[in-house]
Amino acid sequence: MEFILKPIGFVRVSLPDDVIRESIRGVSGIIEVLPEYEEALDGIDGFSHLIVIAYLHKIVPSDRRLKVRPKRLIRLGLSEEEVPMVGVFCTDSPYRPNPIAVSIVRFTRREGRVLYVDNLDLFDGTPVLDIKPYTFSRRVEGIEVPSWYLSLLDKVRRIRPDIAEI
């Protein structure tokens, strides 16, 4: 069983991948929706945040893993030993069976079929599969996370007090 998806647009960022990867709260960029889908944006002005579903096209099949040591935490300053190996479905690691990203971006302005956004954590040229509005029901209250995750969050905050979330 297979599903075939096509891009509805592309991410455009004039920054190298490394800068985007190292950014804490993402970068500014645009989402350029293909002309044939422009009408699907009607009514989007006024949403402060959008959910961007993207296909991580730079992940090759041999990159895919079932368990990962989240590299982002190592980049933030934790040692390799401090970061546990966990199942990829418990992380946002890009090295997943289907390399799909669900990114929440700040939406600042639309110009035709171009959306200006902040907090973008996607590389230049990333194909976008879908865009959804971030509405009230997306904000879940009273969430809980496992102790291994809380302990990592504590460690990160100790070495990087500017970071509230991982």
Add this chain to the structure above:
Amino acid sequence: MEFILKPIGFVRVSLPDDVIRESIRGVSGIIEVLPEYEEALDGIDGFSHLIVIAYLHKIVPSDRRLKVRPKRLIRLGLSEEEVPMVGVFCTDSPYRPNPIAVSIVRFTRREGRVLYVDNLDLFDGTPVLDIKPYTFSRRVEGIEVPSWYLSLLDKVRRIRPDIAEI
């Protein structure tokens, strides 16, 4: 340009599609992850909510739209004229160019490769493409929505005071 995705599991719910469609806060069900991906769940216990990315397999290409009148609001009691036609990227309508759902479910229990969840709004048999943890950074504070959306929310709340969100 096309991307090929494969299911990593399936939704199992012993309720007819109509009951799931009419439910306000979703239903209880399970996500059965395929045996070859079970390891990718290691560490998932303790997350109270998961993000389930699913392929809406019952949507046929001729169902896809650029603009929609969100049917869910009509089912909630609004008249056809009260619900505006808006771009599909401003809604969660399933009739989108790539029929992908991003559902937030309450995760209650894991048994091997079976995840027990509540608030499920996916039909029995829906292929699951990915699972991600709902972590603190997914909860955006101070969001804004367009006036057309707020006005619909007001109307729904007037006729259905039990509904806080649409």
